[in-house]
Amino acid sequence: MASPILHLQKSYPWTRAPLIANAPMAGSAGPRLAAAVTNAGGLGFIGGGVDMAQLAADLDACRNLVDIDVDRLLATTETTDQTTTSTLLPLLPIGIGILCFNNNNNNANNATAGEPLVPPAALADVVRAHRPAAVWLFAAASAAAAGAAVDASSASPVADYTPWARAVRAACPQTAVWVQVGSVAAAVAAAGAGAADVLVLQGADAGGHGFERGAGWGALVPEVVDALGELPGVGIVAAGGIVEARGAAGALAVGAGGVVMGTRFLACEEVACPAFWTERVLRASDGGVATARSKAFDEARAGGNVWPGGYDGRALVNRTYRDFVAGEVPVEEIRRLHGEEQKRGDAGCGGTEDMRVTVWAGTGVGLVREVLPAGKIVEDVREGARRVLKNLGAQL
Known part of the structure; x- marks a missing residue:
């Protein structure tokens, strides 16, 4: 299998290897955080969630905060009926996170029971207008897509994501589709069907929402890498409990091409979460x-x-x-x-253990000890992971 690190570097030439991304945390990952991560050579994500109007406004804000000529780096020209479409905005080096499940409880976003919180057509409108570099799909209506314990008669897990993946690719072919999974079976299915350009392999240590059943990335990533074999064109990033260079180096060592961090960015200068979240972290x-x-x-x-x-x-x-x-x-x-x-x-x-409000955080939270600029965090983790791997190699 080709180098996972080089694969992502080629796919996102404005980034620096190894790829560092922030998780698209709703309410925490806004334009300032996403732009800071991208400007530091990572790939910043906005926590789009389900509000497409707010997402569109956030993408507008990001375009004013990043200054990277992505189209020149990709060296591509889009055409329509053999005519260059010069009216398109440049590809925006920012990703967005989307929740794909249905609103079966009928208490969010004014959707009727069973409707997707984010209809594929609504997502396509945003992607077409703003051209983000990546769309991260998560939490399909059937838990089978996550590799969770479900009835064997459940619908195909890949089919749960295909309406959104197809809508994204039709709206902007250059926008990559990231799919978050938590099992080997789900990863192989998504990759084999072409539903994912990048697989986010989320381990059980992750903060925020994830899968009731699953392994840590230390077991998940290498087994997925082995299962995919020579299947070309699929990037792999690891997530879950990674907050500093040593964890990132470990994920790279077992086969990831990059890493995603969420909890670490709850203590950065650009985070949009309430102050007491950061204090508790x-x-x-x-x-x-x-x-x-x-x-x-x-x-x-x-x-x-x-x-x-x-x-x-x-x-x-x-x-x-x-x-x-x-x-x-x-x-x-x-x-x-x-x-x-x-x-x-x-x-x-009050920011104490007696509080009732939820502060999402992963198991790496004990290693988060100071507030830093998001760009500094990206640089420290990227360069630190390189040093860890180099020093380890020198000892062997």
Whole structure:
């Protein structure tokens, strides 16, 4: 198999190897963070989520914050009926994250039950108008797409993503499709069907939403690499618990071409999350104990959990989680208390373990110790990973 690192470098020639990307964290990864990551030689992602109007505005903002001639680097010319389409905006070196599941609980984005939170046509409109470099698809309606435990009669996992992938490619052929998966079977299916240009292999240590069942990237990445064999044209990035150079080096060593970090960027100058999130992240230690994977964090939402089966989330342990696990406080009361604290904002939350508001974070949280510019984080992790691998090689 061709070098995963060089494959991504060729696909994104404005980046520097190894590729570092930020996770498209809704509410945290805005234009300033995404642009800072891209300007530092990484690939910045906006947490688009489900609001296409806000996403369009964020992409406009990003275009004013980055200054990279991507089309020149790609050396491509798009044509329509043999006529150069010079009216198109240049490809924007920013990615967007999209949630693909249906709104079965009928309490988000004013969608009717069973409708996609982001219809493929609506996504295509944004991609056509703004031409982002990548679209990251996640959380298909069937948990089979994530490799989670589902009934064997479930629909094809690849089919869950194809409407969005096709819409993206029709709207802008240069926009790459990233698909987040959590199992070998899902990775092979997505790659084999051509549904993914890049596979995001999310390990169980990841903060935020992910898969109820799955391995860490240390086992997942090499098994996927072996399973894909000589299948060409698919990039591989690792995610989950990576917050500094040593973790990034480990992911590269087992076969990833780049890494995604989420939790680390919760403590950067450009992050859009509430201040108490950053405070809690900086105070946390021993991430395997300080965080937990659970549906409790979504059940605490007003109206309940909107996520499909097979998905849960990892966050810092808080009072909501403890009450939910103990089973002594009714869910309705947990939701009421959570909602009251959320309305009070930073002042009401207090940033302690007794808070009820969710702070999504991965198991690497104990290694996040200071607030830095996002660009500095990218550079430190990239150059540090190179040093780690070089020094290790010199010892062998």
